[in-house]
Structures are given as C-alpha cells and as structure tokens.
Amino acid sequence: MAPIIGSEDRLTSGHRLSHPAPGDEVLITGISGYFPDSDSVIHLQENLFNKVDLISGDNRRWKLAHPEIPQRTGKINNVNKFDASFFGVHFKQAHTMDPMCRILLEKAYEAVIDAGLNPKELRGTKTGVFIGACYSESEKTWFYEKMQVNGFGVTGCSRAMLANRLSNWLGVTGPSYTVDSACSSSLYALEHAFRAIRDGHCDAAIVGGSNLCLHPYVSLQFVRLGVLSPDGRCKSFDNRANGYARSEAIVVCLLQKAKDSRRVYAQVLHAKTNCDGYKEQGITYPAGNIQKLLLSEFYEECSIPPRSLEFLEAHGTGTRVGDPEELKAIDEIFCTGRSEPLMIGSIKSNLGHSEPASGLCSIAKMCIAYTTGYIPPNLNFTVPREGVAALAEGKLKVVTTKQPWNRGMSGINSFGFGGANAHTLLKNVARAKVNNGIPSDDLPRLACISGRTESAVARILDDLESRTVDAELIRLLHAIHDEDITGHVVRGYTLLGSTPKKSVSLSRSIQYFSGIRRPVWFVYSGMGSQWAGMATQLMRIPIFAAAIQKCHKALEPKGINLTKIITEPDPKIYDNILNSFTGIAAVQIGLTDVLKAVGIEPDFIIGHSVGELGCAYADGCFTAEQMILSAYSRGLASIETPFIKGSMAAVGLGYTEIKTLVPPEIEVACHNGPDSSTISGPADKMNIFVAKLAAQGVFAKEVPCSNIAFHSRYIAEAGPKLLKYLKQVIPKPKPRSERWLSTSVPQTLWKDAKAEFSSAEYHTNNLLVST
The missing domain is CATH 3.40.366.10 (Malonyl-Coenzyme A Acyl Carrier Protein, domain 2)
Incomplete structure (x- = not known):
C-alpha cells in the first residue's frame, strides 16, 4: 500500500529554484540558423535592423492552386543542398532524408563552431540533443509519395532521427530525443535541456528547432482552423491583427556550463513549462489565466521580481484571440510596481510564425540584442490592439525602431496551440570587451582557418580582413582549429593588423591539404x-x-x-x-x-x-x-x-664543384646544399677569388664575419x-x-x-x- 503523503511533504508551486554552484550556470554559447531569406544569424541581424519584411509571395514551395491557401510565407534558402560526405551520410540515405534533418546537421555543426569548439571535442562527452519539431511535411512529400522503399526511408524521415542523427554524427552520449508540443516545441526542448544540465543528466546540450512548409495542404488546414492571415502578414499587438503568416526556420543553439564555455550570448536563469488543461472553448483556445499561472510560479521559483525585466519577447502571433490573452497575462505579472514601461516585441512580425522553431527564433533575436546592445524592431504595428489596457495606458511599449537598451533581463514566451506553454528567462553575463576587443599591443594576429573548399576559407578570411581585428574572435578560431576538422581539405591563414585591409592581403595563403602530416623542422x-x-x-x-x-x-x-x-x-x-x-x-x-x-x-x-x-x-x-x-x-x-685577417663568402656552387676550383689557401667551410657552399680563408685571397667567380657569372657574396675565417x-x-x-x-x-x-x-x-x-x-x- 502506498504511503500517505502529508501536506508538509508535498512539493508546492512556490518551491525555490536552487542556485547553481559557481561555474555551473547554464549559458547559451553558440547559435546558428536558417531563417526566411536569412542564411545566418548575422544575416538575420541585418534584415531585422533594416526592418526587412521576410515574408515572400514567390512560388519556391508551391504554385498558388487553391484560393484559400495564402501564398505569402517565410521561406529559407538552400533546402535542396547537403554535403552528405562531410556528415558521413550514405548517398541513398541523403536522398530519402527529411530536409529538416539534413539542415539540422549543418546548423548543429555551425553552432558548435560558433561556440569556439572543434566538433571533436564533444565526441564521447555527455552532451544531450533536444530538438523541437512538430509535423514533418516531408513524410508525405519525400517518403510516402516517392515510395523509395530501399531501407533508408524510415531512418530518413523518422522524427526521432532529427535528434539521434546529430548524436550519432557528433558521437555524444547524453539524452537525445525530439520534443513535440506544437508551436512551443523548441522552447520546450530548451527547458528540457536546461533541466537536464542542472540535474546532471548531461554536461552540455544541443537544442534545435525546425520547421519547413513544403506541402500546401498543411497550410490549408491552418486556414480552416482560422489562424492564418489572408494577407500573409503577422501584425503582432496591432488592431488589424487577423492571424499569422506561416514560416520556415531551422535553428540550433549550444548550452554549456559557464566553466566550460569560451564565449557567451546570455545566461539561461530559469525555464519552465505548463499546460492549459481542459478548456470549454476548445483545445486550441489560449488560456491567459494558465499563462499567468506559469509566469507567477516561474518568478516565485527563481526569486526574481517580474518588474525587474527590461524586455519581454512575447509569443505574439497576431491572432485575434491569442494576443489579448497573452498581453493581459503579461500586464498582470510584469507591470505591477514598474516605474518604466515594459518593452515588448515578437519576431513573428518580421519573419512570420515558424511554429515549432519559433521559440529558438526568439532566442536568436535576443542573442542579437545582447551582442549588439540594440533590440530589433517589430514590423506591422501602427494601431495598438483595442481592449488591451496595458497598451493604451503605455505600460507596455512595442519596440518599433532599433532600440538601444541596457542589456537587462529578458523573458521569452512560447505557447503551443494545444495548450503547452513555455517561458524562459535570460540574463546578460558577457563581460564587456576591453577596448572593443582591439589588442592594446598593436601586434598583428595570425588567423588560421580550414574549410571544405577554397571559396569557404577565402570567405572567412575576407570577412576577418574587412573588419578591425578582434582578439577574442582570434582566440576562438585558434581553439577551433587546434585539432584537424575531419573533412576539411583546404587550409588558409592571414595576418590581421590593427586596421581593416582594403584589398586581398599578400600576407595570406590558401592551400589544399592532403591530410598527410608533414614534419616540422x-x-x-x-x-x-x-x-x-x-x-x-x-x-x-x-x-x-x-x-x-x-x-x-x-x-x-x-x-x-x-x-x-x-x-x-x-x-x-x-x-x-x-x-x-x-x-x-x-x-x-x-x-x-x-x-x-x-x-x-x-x-x-x-x-x-x-x-x-x-x-x-x-x-x-x-x-x-x-x-x-x-x-x-x-x-x-x-x-x-x-x-689573420680572414673572410667568408657564400657561393652558388655545390661542394663537388667548388672544391676543385678553390686555391690551396681557401677552404670550403660549409656544405650548404647541392648548389650552395660557404668558403673561408685569408681576406686578400678571398677577395681575388670571389671577384673571379663573379666575373664568370657565379653567385658569390661576402658573409659578415668580423674578419675571421x-x-x-x-x-x-x-x-x-x-x-x-x-x-x-x-x-x-x-x-x-x-x-x-x-x-x-x-x-x-x-x-x-x-x-x-x-x-x-x-x-x-x-x-x-x-x-
């Protein structure tokens, strides 16, 4: 019979989160991703700061064939490209593999590199892999319809492989699984990773989120659910809000303990999830009271006053019901006792709703904000949503311009349409770069790079040479390339000075590397x-x-x-x-x-x-x-x-040739090589002989030797x-x-x-x- 548990034994919602030991704090140390028409986090940064609408109406995914399906969606580039040999993927497997899995491999590699790690350093470590993904539209498009029954179909399109294949390639042994909580999947994955590190199940974690919009009929389902914007614009917090635009994104970040990190974007102070449970309005209806409960318990657990947050990245899908419910919960939790408005935003206004990957898109946005000191602006916000008092009263401020900030604490919301809610709190712990990373000694820095192709290496060197030298970045590059990276067959280096170079440097070289180590002399x-x-x-x-x-x-x-x-x-x-x-x-x-x-x-x-x-x-x-x-x-x-007064000279003849030519008073002092020798003897005899050789067209030059033979x-x-x-x-x-x-x-x-x-x-x- 089970023992009776008294009330004093129950774990209440108000339990406090224990503080990690010094060095065990969980940090975001690397991040990479494909975002709509943005091939990297840096590319995304440029587009966000320039207020580029990243939703497009072209036919890269499908031609408009149904009047209900919105043509405007967010689309990533290079879906059909994959370097299978680099990742050790069989040719047949590559052609039956979910594109999400292929790109996750690439972005996981980039996130590891971004953290200043060589992938070999993770092999055999207790590193977990947690991937947030929902439906895989390629299951139908790539697997069932093409019917490539060759033994590779199941391993190519199983969602479990989104995580397991990363673990296999990297050789890591921590927990490895895919999380599906619909639109909150990737932030759920982050919460799982955070707790796994804190609880000792793994020492580091790769967290990913992926979404591709490959099949038009999935969009049709969302249209009929009533959540998509007919004009393909996500108008977060705006009175015109009428749904969201579907979007693609594949994002990966690396979490490490502070003592193991080489760089830092932000510290993950806490992460928590809950679920709406039963709702009379239906499973997809958002429950603001449960979102409020999550936030209330969250900040009680980590003993941080909600009013101390400087910015909140909201879920902010731009749906008619979702925004007001979320904003009300935000107002009641964060605006009490505040002296300044709480700045809010949603990256969905810029690039659409990438559904299971959306949480990590928000993480990428905050990494940009912490790195640059500016919060990227929202798009499509002109008239505040009616009925939301916090917006009308100015207690909440939607960021609509490139906003400087103090890099304070920031929260991130992510809600699934089935009621799975997640919240994460970030804190800036990065030390300010001394002199902006510019070396005070004004010494040139040697940057050594490797890559798959000459163009890849050249692109990195071009980027390094175009900017003021960053000593911290050079340190990361040295750490990454301390060991060979398997599959990198091209190497290059450059010498970086204190100022950017205007053209291709003469102090750089790029060469093919055969893999055979040559001895160092x-x-x-x-x-x-x-x-x-x-x-x-x-x-x-x-x-x-x-x-x-x-x-x-x-x-x-x-x-x-x-x-x-x-x-x-x-x-x-x-x-x-x-x-x-x-x-x-x-x-x-x-x-x-x-x-x-x-x-x-x-x-x-x-x-x-x-x-x-x-x-x-x-x-x-x-x-x-x-x-x-x-x-x-x-x-x-x-x-x-x-x-005696002596002299020495270098001669362009080998020992076998010169020994028969020198006068008896002169000796061959050094056998330098097949066509080089050094001769030594009395200065007067040497002067005559050196002149004679020079007259015959033989190289002969005196060596400074202080008149000693x-x-x-x-x-x-x-x-x-x-x-x-x-x-x-x-x-x-x-x-x-x-x-x-x-x-x-x-x-x-x-x-x-x-x-x-x-x-x-x-x-x-x-x-x-x-x-």
Missing part, C-alpha cells in the same frame, strides 16, 4: 644572419621580450648590454664578433620560445655553425642561460685569439680557449636526441661518442671544423 641559421636592429619589432611580443630579458640578465655580469645589441640601428655594432654571436643566439632563443608558446614543437632540428647552439636549446640540452653564455664564450675566444684551419688556436670556457658553462652535458641532425659531425659518426652529447667538446668542434 626548426632550422637555425649561422653567422651572417645578423642585421642592425633585428629584434626591434620582435620585442613587442611579450614572450620574446621575456626571453631576451632572461638572456640580458645572464650577460650583465659580463658587461654586455644584450638588449642594445639586438635593437641598435647602427650596423657597425656587429663589427664586434661577440655582439654577432650573442645577438644571433638571443633572437633564436626568443623565437623558439614564441613557437613553443603557440604549441609548435619540432619533429626535427638542424642548425648551421652557431645555429647548433639553437639546436641544443630546442632539444632541451641547454637552458636559455647556457645557450647565450655558450655564444658569449664563442665570441670571447674569437676575440682573445690572434687571427671561421670553420677553417686559420682559427684552430681558438679551440683550447673555447673548450675551457664551454666546460664552465656546460658542466654536465646532456645527450642529443635523434631529432637533432648534426651538421658539424659527419653522418657516419652520429652514433659516435663525440656526437652523443651536447658537450663542450661537441660545440668546440663545431666552431673549428667545416660544416
């Missing part, structure tokens, strides 16, 4: 790569500047001003070989730190001459201090040892001094990894003990021998 240059002021611009990068400061402190006791060396505009500063060595080494340390900071690690490392010190640093064999002091030791030994027999006497200094800097040498390819030891000796460690002996040998 760090190549460290040697003597001759220095130039006056070479690090002046790089010092603007904080990580680079920090590396230089570390090296600067290491050299200060030696009386060396490293910062001056690498930023001094006077080229004569590098007449001192000590400055050349330390300057080159310092820049290499800073660049290595910058690359590692952005996650670029080398698969292979190779260096030339003093560049092998850079190899030791990148390989983890040297600290920054050890590398800069090794470079200092190299320069000090060169200064303290008397040498490095990597030749002429500097052998510096060996003992350098070895002594390096042993002090490298007391405990570390083994070199296999990724470091030596250029100062022949490949046949790479396994030899002499090449095994990044030792004083190894780096002394590097200075003395040819490379």
Whole structure:
C-alpha cells in the first residue's frame, strides 16, 4: 500500500529554484540558423535592423492552386543542398532524408563552431540533443509519395532521427530525443535541456528547432482552423491583427556550463513549462489565466521580481484571440510596481510564425540584442490592439525602431496551440570587451582557418580582413582549429593588423591539404644572419621580450648590454664578433620560445655553425642561460685569439664543384646544399677569388664575419680557449636526441661518442671544423 503523503511533504508551486554552484550556470554559447531569406544569424541581424519584411509571395514551395491557401510565407534558402560526405551520410540515405534533418546537421555543426569548439571535442562527452519539431511535411512529400522503399526511408524521415542523427554524427552520449508540443516545441526542448544540465543528466546540450512548409495542404488546414492571415502578414499587438503568416526556420543553439564555455550570448536563469488543461472553448483556445499561472510560479521559483525585466519577447502571433490573452497575462505579472514601461516585441512580425522553431527564433533575436546592445524592431504595428489596457495606458511599449537598451533581463514566451506553454528567462553575463576587443599591443594576429573548399576559407578570411581585428574572435578560431576538422581539405591563414585591409592581403595563403602530416623542422641559421636592429619589432611580443630579458640578465655580469645589441640601428655594432654571436643566439632563443608558446614543437632540428647552439636549446640540452653564455664564450675566444685577417663568402656552387676550383689557401667551410657552399680563408685571397667567380657569372657574396675565417684551419688556436670556457658553462652535458641532425659531425659518426652529447667538446668542434 502506498504511503500517505502529508501536506508538509508535498512539493508546492512556490518551491525555490536552487542556485547553481559557481561555474555551473547554464549559458547559451553558440547559435546558428536558417531563417526566411536569412542564411545566418548575422544575416538575420541585418534584415531585422533594416526592418526587412521576410515574408515572400514567390512560388519556391508551391504554385498558388487553391484560393484559400495564402501564398505569402517565410521561406529559407538552400533546402535542396547537403554535403552528405562531410556528415558521413550514405548517398541513398541523403536522398530519402527529411530536409529538416539534413539542415539540422549543418546548423548543429555551425553552432558548435560558433561556440569556439572543434566538433571533436564533444565526441564521447555527455552532451544531450533536444530538438523541437512538430509535423514533418516531408513524410508525405519525400517518403510516402516517392515510395523509395530501399531501407533508408524510415531512418530518413523518422522524427526521432532529427535528434539521434546529430548524436550519432557528433558521437555524444547524453539524452537525445525530439520534443513535440506544437508551436512551443523548441522552447520546450530548451527547458528540457536546461533541466537536464542542472540535474546532471548531461554536461552540455544541443537544442534545435525546425520547421519547413513544403506541402500546401498543411497550410490549408491552418486556414480552416482560422489562424492564418489572408494577407500573409503577422501584425503582432496591432488592431488589424487577423492571424499569422506561416514560416520556415531551422535553428540550433549550444548550452554549456559557464566553466566550460569560451564565449557567451546570455545566461539561461530559469525555464519552465505548463499546460492549459481542459478548456470549454476548445483545445486550441489560449488560456491567459494558465499563462499567468506559469509566469507567477516561474518568478516565485527563481526569486526574481517580474518588474525587474527590461524586455519581454512575447509569443505574439497576431491572432485575434491569442494576443489579448497573452498581453493581459503579461500586464498582470510584469507591470505591477514598474516605474518604466515594459518593452515588448515578437519576431513573428518580421519573419512570420515558424511554429515549432519559433521559440529558438526568439532566442536568436535576443542573442542579437545582447551582442549588439540594440533590440530589433517589430514590423506591422501602427494601431495598438483595442481592449488591451496595458497598451493604451503605455505600460507596455512595442519596440518599433532599433532600440538601444541596457542589456537587462529578458523573458521569452512560447505557447503551443494545444495548450503547452513555455517561458524562459535570460540574463546578460558577457563581460564587456576591453577596448572593443582591439589588442592594446598593436601586434598583428595570425588567423588560421580550414574549410571544405577554397571559396569557404577565402570567405572567412575576407570577412576577418574587412573588419578591425578582434582578439577574442582570434582566440576562438585558434581553439577551433587546434585539432584537424575531419573533412576539411583546404587550409588558409592571414595576418590581421590593427586596421581593416582594403584589398586581398599578400600576407595570406590558401592551400589544399592532403591530410598527410608533414614534419616540422626548426632550422637555425649561422653567422651572417645578423642585421642592425633585428629584434626591434620582435620585442613587442611579450614572450620574446621575456626571453631576451632572461638572456640580458645572464650577460650583465659580463658587461654586455644584450638588449642594445639586438635593437641598435647602427650596423657597425656587429663589427664586434661577440655582439654577432650573442645577438644571433638571443633572437633564436626568443623565437623558439614564441613557437613553443603557440604549441609548435619540432619533429626535427638542424642548425648551421652557431645555429647548433639553437639546436641544443630546442632539444632541451641547454637552458636559455647556457645557450647565450655558450655564444658569449664563442665570441670571447674569437676575440682573445690572434687571427689573420680572414673572410667568408657564400657561393652558388655545390661542394663537388667548388672544391676543385678553390686555391690551396681557401677552404670550403660549409656544405650548404647541392648548389650552395660557404668558403673561408685569408681576406686578400678571398677577395681575388670571389671577384673571379663573379666575373664568370657565379653567385658569390661576402658573409659578415668580423674578419675571421671561421670553420677553417686559420682559427684552430681558438679551440683550447673555447673548450675551457664551454666546460664552465656546460658542466654536465646532456645527450642529443635523434631529432637533432648534426651538421658539424659527419653522418657516419652520429652514433659516435663525440656526437652523443651536447658537450663542450661537441660545440668546440663545431666552431673549428667545416660544416
């Protein structure tokens, strides 16, 4: 026998909503959609602010063949397009799949990207999928009439698949189902998602709403129900209101906990539903008293005074009975104790009534309002509805112009024609962008993008380059593309400056990506790569500047001003070989730190001459201090040892060619490649030989080397001094990894003990021998 429950045990309508723990607040973090003649939320924003009537009378869906059926409806674009291979959908399945399901896949992907997530990040997570959908007009149009009995029909047109196919493609394991409460379906789905996250059933949720008007006879049913406007205009709150225009929309948003989010449109403070129950007037008649009950319980539960709302997005279908009932409930709940009129609106006046998707259309409108600071205006409102006291008395203000607001709390109503009511409360929690997102350091930002086609990547880069750089957006793009996106076969990048670019940038590239990962090489240059002021611009990068400061402190006791060396505009500063060595080494340390900071690690490392010190640093064999002091030791030994006046030159001939041409006094110091070498020797002999090569049409150019013939027999006497200094800097040498390819030891000796460690002996040998 069931236990008797006392009144003290009952859960009353006045129970309070518990506050989430810090970080567990539910946020709208991504949104995407197709709206009538608006292919994105940004496109919708432009159309709403420009007061474009998005209801059209063309024959994209059907030709006017019945006098009762309104021709004006809201129609989305690209219903027949679908990238089946990207979503892993079989060719036959794609042709028997409900168009709503196809587009929901696309918009779910876009909403995830909009939140700054790579779809791979959701795989295996407890993410729920909640879709609001009503009747699927494609069941008749696509499934039964075409009779493609091939095993794919049921899986293509089942409404369960609207949610389940998203879960399958994304690989998420949370609750996954389709909600049908008629016109309130998508806001019901949002309420289910909100509670599922709050109750721990899932950690995030994809919420969608979909509606396509594909079959004229469905519209005929609504005409005879008496809810459609003969002129195809939704006149929300207006005295001329005579029904609504049917409309299409497919919208998807992503809900996440605050601690997991990378961006935010608004916080969902609370969501609640109820039902009218029995009504003498009939099931489709709206019940304002039950709507009022929902709102009353709602704000009692979340302990928020209704008068504190700044804006309310009403259901506002523009029907003769529906608007007055809703406005009366709004007046009685929200207008008591208010000092200012409550601003209200309904997106249905702009794009029609998208029925089960209408709730998320209102969510999209509020995301626009919170992002821009402006509430989009209503259309078709000229004369307030008679008999509605709140409108006549000015307690409710219908927004009819692009309205600036304080981004306060906003409520959203959505009612189903069977009596299923839903309400949601949003709050602005987005932090104001510092300096509107414009970086204060004025550094260029690298944006890396991938896509399915070159045109897709180019379009994103064009958009980025046309606007002032937004550092927060760049951060999102980096997060999205931290891993490959399966199916993206084109990649591109651009460098974004502080001002928009007038034309296609030369600092950008778009290329096909084969999917084969190419190894990353760090190549460290040697003597001759220095130039006056070479690090002046790089010092603007904080990580680079920090590396230089570390090296600067290491050299200060030696009386060396490293910062001056690498930023001094006077080229004569590098007449001192000590400055050349330390300057080159310092820049290499800073660049290595910058690359590692952005996650670029080398698969292979190779260096030339003093560049092998850079190899030791990148390989983890040297600290920054050890590398800069090794470079200092190299320069000090060169200064303290008397040498002949020497010279070095780069030559456009390979070792096999040049070795037979050089005079006996000159040596081939560096084997750079099949058609490139560096030669070294006495300055007078070098001048004559270089001139001779140039006269024969062979490329030959002197390398700045402070009059020292490095990597030749002429500097052998510096060996003992350098070895002594390096042993002090490298007391405990570390083994070199296999990724470091030596250029100062022949490949046949790479396994030899002499090449095994990044030792004083190894780096002394590097200075003395040819490379």
